[in-house]
Amino acid sequence: MGSAFGLYFELGVTHILDLQGIDHMVFILAIASTYRFTDWRKLLIMVTAFTVGHSVTLALAALDVFKVNEMLVETLIPITLIITALVNLGKTSQKVNRTAVYGLILIFGLIHGLGFSNFFNALMDDRQEVVSSLFAFNLGIEAAQIAIVLALLVLSEIFDFIKPKAKKMRVIFINGGVFFLALQILLDVVID
Amino acid sequence: MKTDYLYFRVVTKITRHIVLALLLCLISPVLQSHPFHVSVAQVRYNQQNQSLEIALKLFTDDLENALTASFGNQGWNLATPKQLPAADQYVRKYLKPRFAVTQKSQSVNWNWVGAEYQMDAVWCYLELYNFDKNAGFEWKNTVFLEIFSDQKNIGHFEINNEKISVYTSRHKREQKIGIQ
Numbered sequence: 001m002g003s004a005f006g007l008y009f010e011l012g013v014t015h016i017l018d019l020q021g022i023d024h025m026v027f028i029l030a031i032a033s034t035y036r037f038t039d040w041r042k043l044l045i046m047v048t049a050f051t052v053g054h055s056v057t058l059a060l061a062a063l064d065v066f067k068v069n070e071m072l073v074e075t076l077i078p079i080t081l082i083i084t085a086l087v088n089l090g091k092t093s094q095k096v097n098r099t100a101v102y103g104l105i106l107i108f109g110l111i112h113g114l115g116f117s118n119f120f121n122a123l124m125d126d127r128q129e130v131v132s133s134l135f136a137f138n139l140g141i142e143a144a145q146i147a148i149v150l151a152l153l154v155l156s157e158i159f160d161f162i163k164p165k166a167k168k169m170r171v172i173f174i175n176g177g178v179f180f181l182a183l184q185i186l187l188d189v190v191i192d
Numbered sequence: 193m194k195t196d197y198l199y200f201r202v203v204t205k206i207t208r209h210i211v212l213a214l215l216l217c218l219i220s221p222v223l224q225s226h227p228f229h230v231s232v233a234q235v236r237y238n239q240q241n242q243s244l245e246i247a248l249k250l251f252t253d254d255l256e257n258a259l260t261a262s263f264g265n266q267g268w269n270l271a272t273p274k275q276l277p278a279a280d281q282y283v284r285k286y287l288k289p290r291f292a293v294t295q296k297s298q299s300v301n302w303n304w305v306g307a308e309y310q311m312d313a314v315w316c317y318l319e320l321y322n323f324d325k326n327a328g329f330e331w332k333n334t335v336f337l338e339i340f341s342d343q344k345n346i347g348h349f350e351i352n353n354e355k356i357s358v359y360t361s362r363h364k365r366e367q368k369i370g371i372q
Contacts, residue, residue: 002356002369004348011344011359020342122228122251123346 004129005136012140015119016148023077023185024112024141025148026178030084031105032149033174034091036156036167042098047149049102053109054116055138061117062124062134073114074189080108081182085175092168116141229254229340233333237325237351244293244320244351246302249313250335255283258336262286271309280307283316287335293320294330325351328370333360 016024031050035043061068087104090096120137124130159170231254234247256268259282266282269275276282284304293300305317323329333345341362349356349369358367 002349002358004355004357007346007357007359011346018342119228119230122230123232 004133008123008133008136009140009143011123012137012142013144014140015116015137016141016144022181023081024115025144026181027077027081027084027108027112028145028148029152030081030088030175030178032152033156033178034088034171035153036160037153043149045102046105047145049106050109050112051142051145053106053111054113054141055109057110057113058116058120058138059113059134061114062120062130068114068117070118071189073111073118075186076111077115078182078186078189080111081178082186084108085179085182088171088175089179092171229336229343231333231335231343231345233345233347235347235349235351237323241319242321242323242325244300244323246316246318246320248287248291248316248318248335250316252310252312252314254336254340255286255314258339259283259286261339270314271311275309279309280304283307283314287316287318290332290334290337291318292330292332293323294332295324295327300329328368330366331358331360331369332366334365337362337365 015021016028028047028050031046032043035046060066083104087096087101116137120134124133156170160167163169231251232249234249236245237243238245252270256270259266259268263282263285266276266278267274268279268282270279291302293302300320300323302318302320305319307317308315331347333347335345336343337345344359344361346359347357347367349358356369358369360367
């Protein structure tokens with residue numbers, strides 16, 4: 001029991017799944033919302049782009065390469081959600097440039113990584129074992145992320161089974177929800 | 193352009209709902225963005241004094257909120273030149289019921305060593321004598337749980353060259369620490 005590695009892994013998982021701060025979870029839902037199990041290759045690229053992005057900035061900020069303005073990051077995160085939701089809503093009727101979307105997700109990953117680092121840095125005070133703690137924390141984030149993607153894919157399959165040909169409706173439903181949640185998160189940050 | 197027309201229709205439909213949902217957003221205070229509510233305690237056994245030394249890091253703004261919730265606003269101004277002279281007593285009084293080490297079913301008293309007030313964080317130093325380094329103990333840390341439902345209080349322990357890390361939260365207010 002009680003290794004630092006286990007603790008940081010758990011904190012990584014709960015940081016994503018925490019219902020008190022659902023911004024990251026909602027972002028992953030938005031990314032995965034337009035895909036099905038059969039599109040796993042494209043989805044894998046999307047999720048990987050996000051992971052690469054947030055791992056880079058989390059590591060750099062956690063290792064004190066640079067400092068970030070917490071307030072700015074907390075404002076940018078809901079904006080990434082809003083844009084992702086709008087892109088997904090556009091996808092329901094128009095072809096979108098896939099490479100551009102991957103690039104966008106990578107950039108959004110960089111922003112979310114800064115958010116993770118604000119939390120991570122609040123946890124770490126003495127800098128010993130920072131690398132292994134960081135690794136465990138990141139691994140926890142990944143585990144939670146995969147769990148969310150899988151859960152959504154299963155729910156989507158069930159939905160598409162009950163209501164075939166309604167994929168568009170499902171995408172609009174999820175992304176509409178994401179849009180408004182993000183709007184509220186943004187308002188909360190700005191009003192504070 | 194059939195698809196463009198469809199997208200247009202979807203957008204107008206959504207816009208109609210936006211107004212409604214915006215109103216809903218304004219009246220629902222439920223969702224919060226991610227403020228991080230954590231505290232970190234570094235705990236070491238001091239061989240020389242045979243005591244347990246605790247350095248507890250609390251975020252200054254969280255601490256002020258918690259003190260105000262418990263004792264009313266006394267004009268804390270922590271970590272500023274105008275800091276309330278009796279701040280130490282209040283912090284100590286605040287920690288007293290929230291912070292405890294129990295060993296062999298008996299609460300081990302802690303002594304207040306002092307606090308260091310910094311702009312972002314306040315470090316509280318506590319020391320426990322009569323601590324048996326070879327026995328397990330219960331660690332209770334419920335700091336800020338009464339004001340933040342997502343509060344996590346992390347504890348890093350170094351006793352007999354063994355390192356243990358745990359956290360307490362609303363769901364688990366106490367942790368058993370076993371020493372090998």
